[in-house]
Amino acid sequence: MEPIQQHEGLVYPINRSNIDTDQIIPKQFLKRIERQGFGQFLFYNWRFHDDGTPREDFSLNNPVYEAASILVAGENFGCGSSREHAPWALQDFGFRVIIAPSFADIFYNNCSKNGILPIALKQEEVEAIMTAAESSSYHLTADLEAQRVYDNQGFEASFDITSYMREMLLNGWDEISVTLTHEDKISQFEAARG
Amino acid sequence: MGRPQTIVEKIWDTHVIHQEENKPDLLYIDLHLVHEVTSPQAFEGLRMKNRKVRRPDRTFATMDHNVPTIARHFISDPVSRKQMETLYDNCQEFDIPLADINHPDQGIVHVIGPQLGLTQPGKTIVCGDSHTSTHGAFGALAFGIGTSEVEHVLAAQSIWQARPKTMNVKVNGRLSPSVTAKDLILAIIGKFGVRFGTGYVLEFTGEAIENLTMEERMTICNMSIEAGARAGLISPDDTTVEFLRGRRHAPEGAAFEEAAASWKALATDDGAAYDAVVSIDAEEVEPQVTWGINPGMCLPVSGTVPSPAQAETDAEREEIERALDYMGLEAGQAITSVPIQHVFIGSCTNSRLSDLERAAEVIRGQQVHEDVRALVVPGSQTVKQQAEEKGIDKIFTDAGFEWREAGCSMCLAMNDDVVPPGERCASTSNRNFEGRQGNGARTHLVAPEMAAAAAVEGRFTDVRKFQQTPV
Numbered sequence: 001m002e003p004i005q006q007h008e009g010l011v012y013p014i015n016r017s018n019i020d021t022d023q024i025i026p027k028q029f030l031k032r033i034e035r036q037g038f039g040q041f042l043f044y045n046w047r048f049h050d051d052g053t054p055r056e057d058f059s060l061n062n063p064v065y066e067a068a069s070i071l072v073a074g075e076n077f078g079c080g081s082s083r084e085h086a087p088w089a090l091q092d093f094g095f096r097v098i099i100a101p102s103f104a105d106i107f108y109n110n111c112s113k114n115g116i117l118p119i120a121l122k123q124e125e126v127e128a129i130m131t132a133a134e135s136s137s138y139h140l141t142a143d144l145e146a147q148r149v150y151d152n153q154g155f156e157a158s159f160d161i162t163s164y165m166r167e168m169l170l171n172g173w174d175e176i177s178v179t180l181t182h183e184d185k186i187s188q189f190e191a192a193r194g
Numbered sequence: 195m196g197r198p199q200t201i202v203e204k205i206w207d208t209h210v211i212h213q214e215e216n217k218p219d220l221l222y223i224d225l226h227l228v229h230e231v232t233s234p235q236a237f238e239g240l241r242m243k244n245r246k247v248r249r250p251d252r253t254f255a256t257m258d259h260n261v262p263t264i265a266r267h268f269i270s271d272p273v274s275r276k277q278m279e280t281l282y283d284n285c286q287e288f289d290i291p292l293a294d295i296n297h298p299d300q301g302i303v304h305v306i307g308p309q310l311g312l313t314q315p316g317k318t319i320v321c322g323d324s325h326t327s328t329h330g331a332f333g334a335l336a337f338g339i340g341t342s343e344v345e346h347v348l349a350a351q352s353i354w355q356a357r358p359k360t361m362n363v364k365v366n367g368r369l370s371p372s373v374t375a376k377d378l379i380l381a382i383i384g385k386f387g388v389r390f391g392t393g394y395v396l397e398f399t400g401e402a403i404e405n406l407t408m409e410e411r412m413t414i415c416n417m418s419i420e421a422g423a424r425a426g427l428i429s430p431d432d433t434t435v436e437f438l439r440g441r442r443h444a445p446e447g448a449a450f451e452e453a454a455a456s457w458k459a460l461a462t463d464d465g466a467a468y469d470a471v472v473s474i475d476a477e478e479v480e481p482q483v484t485w486g487i488n489p490g491m492c493l494p495v496s497g498t499v500p501s502p503a504q505a506e507t508d509a510e511r512e513e514i515e516r517a518l519d520y521m522g523l524e525a526g527q528a529i530t531s532v533p534i535q536h537v538f539i540g541s542c543t544n545s546r547l548s549d550l551e552r553a554a555e556v557i558r559g560q561q562v563h564e565d566v567r568a569l570v571v572p573g574s575q576t577v578k579q580q581a582e583e584k585g586i587d588k589i590f591t592d593a594g595f596e597w598r599e600a601g602c603s604m605c606l607a608m609n610d611d612v613v614p615p616g617e618r619c620a621s622t623s624n625r626n627f628e629g630r631q632g633n634g635a636r637t638h639l640v641a642p643e644m645a646a647a648a649a650v651e652g653r654f655t656d657v658r659k660f661q662q663t664p665v
């Protein structure tokens with residue numbers, strides 16, 4: 001996967017909590033057997049009318065957000081279904097960083113396997129970013145190495161991430177290759193249990 | 195005797211392959227369940243790197259999400275068909291046992307695992323599906339994973355996991371008659387919210403839990419994920435052991451007795467410490483109906499739809515407003531005043547034989563309301579056959595229900611079983627998210643009995659009143 005160390009980008013705010021993976025990518029698009037090409041279906045039922053025309057009232061359709069690569073949302077982002085199609089869609093659409101006060105476990109994990117950096121910040125910090133991004137074209141930098149997020153107007157926040165996930169994302173490692181270096185231990189474990 | 199331990203600690207400690215500082219543990223996986231939707235990219239990943247499946251014998255696949263529930267041998271959607279063919283080909287190539295669409299064992303992955311005795315206490319079980327928590331009913335540590343992790347488990351029969359925190363969800367006292375496991379889990383999520391379990395494994399304990407049958411326990415553990423918990427479980431006891439006796443993949447004879455003893459020894463020790471505890475009184479639980487767009491937005495059937503004015507925060511107010519708008523409901527409206535157009539009895543939460551039996555008891559001799567289309571979708575081909583042997587299909591069809599083939603069906607409406615925009619469904623499934631049962635569809639989660647009663651009345655009604663009505 002593509003490593004991520006520092007990322008600077010335009011912020012797209014979506015001020016809702018409990019955004020579930022059914023909203024991120026509805027089930028009708030889960031039938032494909034590829035990993036690519038899911039971006040066009042991101043937030044599909046929010047972005048499009050039944051006849052496939054874009055909904056003007058949904059902000060992601062606003063051309064000002066076309067280049068957005070940092071998503072900021074409310075609590076419990078990515079809850080519900082385990083579908084990895086959700087991070088695939090976000091990434092394919094152009095998002096590399098997601099900021100929220102909290103994430104659902106499976107989604108959080110899935111992000112880290114796809115070179116997306118999920119950042120949990122304090123509620124007030126998320127609100128500050130949300131407000132800034134709602135009122136103007138707002139850019140942030142996420143620095144994974146230093147575990148902090150900042151803008152050029154003095155906002156700064158630090159975040160936690162496990163050292164394991166941090167390493168994975170910084171290096172873009174293929175986790176299976178790492179695991180298979182322990183293959184002898186897996187075999188020993190199996191042999192010991194019969 | 196060592197320090198008292200929870201079942202989660204006991205299972206964890208016997209499955210750690212490798213431990214290193216500042217890293218999650220490498221945990222061995224005993225059973226990997228696979229279905230057609232979350233696996234194709236994982237198999238493709240193996241092929242690209244020239245890897246094989248480490249333990250096909252610890253892997254089991256079925257087709258459920260996408261399968262038609264009528265005319266099952268003709269899949270009209272070419273993309274769906276392709277996905278099922280891909281699973282078939284992958285299982286052939288990697289030598290994985292598969293209950294495909296033509297197989298008598300086919301069914302929803304979380305229904306057939308327990309039914310075949312693949313699900314056993316003490317096992318670590320994963321599946322590319324968030325409702326894998328269902329298998330926790332047996333005292334297994336079972337959780338959903340993403341497709342990258344599916345690929346990882348296929349290749350390495352293991353997964354990197356941080357030791358989870360544990361939460362005791364204590365259910366005191368007994369459930370009232372006619373209040374079901376579904377009502378209990380909805381009430382728990384209603385009380386503590388859709389995030390309270392995030393980062394924890396929930397262990398359900400207490401008298402009300404001990405009194406549940408295995409199928410009821412599966413309903414409880416199934417919905418742990420709706421509380422944010424990746425896994426939920428219940429310590430094994432005699433009920434667990436007796437359910438497994440004689441199942442195809444369970445040990446036999448003396449080996450079974452030996453296994454049974456070790457299973458029961460897994461139960462959480464008296465005095466073991468949890469990281470958190472919550473409790474609820476079973477007596478206070480009434481039949482539940484969800485009114486909103488997540489499972490925590492639920493009400494007792496005697497209740498009224500909440501008002502944005504009740505909200506404590508702006509975010510909460512907006513959430514209620516959005517839910518009312520999507521669901522087409524008015525604040526203060528009695529939930530029993532809401533007419534429905536669809537009833538769905540099925541899904542990995544409530545599609546087992548006892549679920550269908552209990553719903554059939556309500557429906558016996560009654561007719562589905564003329565404005566309602568009602569569907570029963572058994573969880574597996576075996577459940578379907580057992581129900582037919584008992585004449586349960588007849589009770590449903592006589593009442594005007596459609597009796598379908600096994601699959602996920604209207605739980606996520608990936609096949610043709612879809613609720614049209616703006617229409618309302620009383621559903622025994624587990625998610626009332628926007629668009630879950632169809633774009634614009636309005637889902638109300640209920641127990642099978644409540645769904646059956648709603649089918650007859652054409653609106654929500656207290657099934658207890660219904661059950662007292664002489665027929």
Ligand code: SF4
Binds near residue numbers: 601623624
């Ligand atoms: S029945 Fe519904 S929740 Fe269960 S596995 Fe199928 S789609 Fe998922």
